Amino acid sequence: MKKKFLALTMAAAMAVTMMGCSKPAETTKSSKTAVAETSAKVSSASSTTTTGSTVSTEPVSEKVVTAAIPSAWTDLFPLGEGSHYDNIVLGQVYDVLVKQNGDGSFTGQLAESWEVNAESTEIKFKLKSGVKWHNGDAFSAEDIVESFRIYSDSNVKATSRYYLQHIDGCDKSGVETAENSIAVSAPSENELVIKLKAPTYIDTVLDDLSHVYVIQGTKLKDLSAEDVNKAETWAKPNGTGAFVFAGAVDGERVEFTANKEYHTNPAEFDKLVIRVVASANVLAGLMNGEIDAVIYGGVPLDDWKLAREQANLICESAKSQSYQLLVINTTKDYLSQKVRQAISMAIDRKSLVDQLLQGEGEPIVTPISSKNQYYNKDVEVWYDVEKAKALLAEANFPADQVLKFYVPTGNAMREKAAAIIAENLKSVGIQTEIVQVDFPAFMEAAKNGGQDIGIIGSGGSMNPSESLEMLQGEFNLCQLPEDNELAALLMKGNSTLTKEERVPIFNEFQVKMREITPYAYIFTTNSLVAYNKRLSNVDVTKFSTFNWEMNKWKVSE
DSSP: OTTSTHHHHHTBTTTGGGOOOOOOOOOSSOHHHHHHHHHHHHHHTGGGBSSSOOOOOOOTTSOEEEEEESSOOOOSOTTOOSSHHHHHHHHHHOOOSEEEOTTSOEEESSEEEEEEOTTSOEEEEEEOSSOBOTTSOBOOHHHHHHHHHHHTOTTSOOGGGGGGTTBTTBOTTSOBSSTTOSOEEEEETTEEEEEBSSOOOHHHHHHHHTTOOOOOHHHHTTSOHHHHTOGGGGSSOOOSSSEEEEEEETTTEEEEEEOTTOSSSOOSSSEEEEEEOOHHHHHHHHHHTSOSEEOSSOSOHHHHHHHHTOTTEEEEEEOOSOEEEEEEOTTSTTSOHHHHHHHHHTOOHHHIIIIISTTOEEEOSSSOOTTSTTOOTTSOOOOOHHHHHHHHHHTTOOTTOEEEEEEESSOHHHHHHHHHHHHHHHTTTOEEEEEEEOHHHHHHHHHHTOOSEEEEEEOOOSSTTGGGGGTSGGGOTTOOOTTOHHHHHHHHHHTOOSHHHHHHHHHHHHHHHHHHOSEEEEEEEOEEEEEETTEEOOOGGGGGGTOOOGGGOEEOO
8 A cells, every 4th residue: 555555565564564673783883883894794795695796894984874674675676565665775776756745745756847638637747857877878758668668567577567557558457458558658858648548636646656666668678577577687776766776685784875966966975774673773773873763663662752862863753644454354244344343443542542652643443544635534433332242233243253363473563452452352242363473474364365354554645545455456355345335436536636526535435434344444653753963854754655865864973
């Protein structure tokens, strides 16, 4: 979903985002010394790198920024997002057409500007001039045309092609309906035209395009799908992004050098290091200067108070679109709409936010939170134990029915939330059996209908239709029919071209989502961001849209 739910799939979010631990961060050396020594160790063991490249020892004069993430990236394949950790790595190397800001607006990355025709069926992009690939080749609009053709090839394992769904000549999964049918063209070197299959609200399309990395299509177009799918094709990533890939140690770290010829705001520092650091070690690394910033996952709640007391840190709590939710298997006879409502109504969301999140979040009952301009304040977050019991009685819910409650391992907050929710359900007469599995097993069970309920996360989105991918297709984990009412409302909203006309549609969607309850949305989680005071120009409001803009960070010594 972002996409969000990418997490699902791909974090699978946002979801995947909280899996896995890594080696503890060292906590006894200064930042520069630690980076230099670790780089030297990596160099001496270069046979273990993911690319075979060598990460060199750090000259003391270089300005290095070290950012922490809690789990490792999956691979370096830019056409498929295995998780948001992949996006963090790939987003340094590859550009997209546009990036989303924290308020939901869009800024051009490769695009300088764009205009939409009156029918909202065609977008014309003017591209930035002087853009170069990291290998020195000149970038042109034709690279994007060929990129999109590669993405839309059904034989290419491009999970990100979903984001081409609105382009004419593609089906709803982003696959071309015929050879070279995708309606993307380049009238000149710096002009790109995209034709849509139907009138579509422009922000919906831009949101999708913000997740499609542009690869050097003109150089890769003659590769077979088999070769495109090979990991070795992408072992040395070549993009137009703000940072140049320098090397990686699988599961531990990725290093980049600043692209001093970057087309917009080239980084003023020399090297970026993204390290995998277990959440339990994040604060120690921030305190001793080994880590300059935590850019995803945030500071653990248990450490947040202490983090704010540190003289060397800037700590900011930012409202986030990321949320947790219960997946409910709608195909089970004993999980009728009234039972699903009872499950949702039994959850004490306010207590979860107040106690589990220490207030750093917001109770929700739909995927559209108060941060979103389409939020319907009239759809109240419900909690009513007696009403839940009454609904279960009306539905003749079997007293001896035990619900299989699947919980992905690796995220302590989610595991604690699941335990509390199980107690909430017990209070209304619903028995559960918690089944803890790793994330791939969770996804398999959800897709195959093996679970009754399960807890998962998503990165959310300012796009009010972001949950469409959870209501149709591969990530319809609640198992609703493909032509369900909720999906129809979101598609109607996407085809409506003014905000004034869209608002009542998305208002109705929120009413219906709570009524049908294929998912029980629980709460959003604030981004608890901390970074060293040596950094400035860090805009944490954009973090929730996966837009870190690290090239704009200023570094003082």
